[in-house]
C-alpha cells in the first residue's frame with residue numbers, strides 16, 4: 001500500500017500544485033525558464049509601481065525598493081542559467097494567472113491597497129510552493145536554482161501579507177474576507193485546466 005500524501009496545509013494557499021503541472025514543467029524546461037525570467041522582471045516592476053502608487057508611505061516604499069532589487073537579482077540568476085543552457089530566446093505572452101488575480105483587485109481606495117498586497121502575497125506564496133515542488137521533481141541545474149529561490153519567495157509573501165494586514169487595519173476592513181476571496185479564485189486558477197503552460201498555469205488541458 002502506498003502511503004497517503006500528507007495533507008496540504010498552508011497559511012494562504014488552499015490547494016497544492018497538481019502533479020500534471022509538475023510533469024508539464026519537467027517536459028518544457030525552456031518555456032518554464034523563460035516564463036520564470038519574465039515573472040522575476042514582473043515582480044520587480046510591480047514593486048516599483050507600488051512605490052509610485054504609495055509614495056507617501058515610507059515603510060512600504062522601503063520594503064518595495066528592497067524587493068525590486070532582490071527580484072532583479074533573481075532575474076539575473078535565471079538569465080544566466082538560460083544563457084548557460086543555450087535556451088533559444090523566445091517572446092512569451094503572460095499566462096492567465098496574474099491578470100485574473102488583478103481583476104479581483106478593488107478599483108477604489110482604501111480597499112485597493114489591501115487587495116494589491118494580498119494579490120502580491122498569493123503570487124509570491126504560489127511561486128514558493130512551486131519552487132519546492134519543482135526542486136523535488138526536476139534534475140540539476142534547475143533543481144539548484146529553484147531550491148535557492150524557495151526561501152526568498154517565502155519571505156516575500158510574508159512581507160506582502162504584513163503590508164496587507166496593516167492596510168486592512170487602517171482601512172477598517174476584514175483582511176480574512178478579502179484573503180478568502182483571493183484564495184478561492186487562486187485555487188480555481190491552479191486546478192482548472194489551462195490551455196497555456198506557464199510558471200503559474202493550471203494543469204494542461206487533456207488531449
Ligand SMILES: [Fe+2]
Pocket residue numbers: 040043070071074149152153
Ligand atoms: Fe523572485
Ligand SMILES: [Fe+2]
Pocket residue numbers: 043071124152153156
Ligand atoms: Fe518574490
